[in-house]
Amino acid sequence: MSWYQNTAHFTTSGFQNACRKKMLLPVTITNLDSPEDEEKLLKALINLPGIDDVKVNLAEKQLFITFDPQLLRTETIAYTLSNLGYHYVQRS
Secondary structure (H helix, E strand, C coil), X not given: CCHHHHHCEEEEECCCEEEEEEEEEEEEECCCCCXXXXXXXXXXXXXXXXXXXXXXXXXXXXXXXXXXCCCCXXXXXXXXXXXXXXXXXXXX
């Protein structure tokens, strides 16, 4: 079991999709330094199948990723972040 499964929180999205679970994954990116980094991350993550929302807190170097765990694994998110050259820590 990875740390992602320990830190992700399940939510439901609205009445129409009440049976469809979502996960909220908070991630700290140690080298998230500029608006360009923010834009690069948003473009890459929002295009992954299963991603519903990505919020960025540039000042705190944090991402808050909402996704459907039936369509996307946390390991795929981690791989995408690493592949883009970003370093993340286990706890946000």
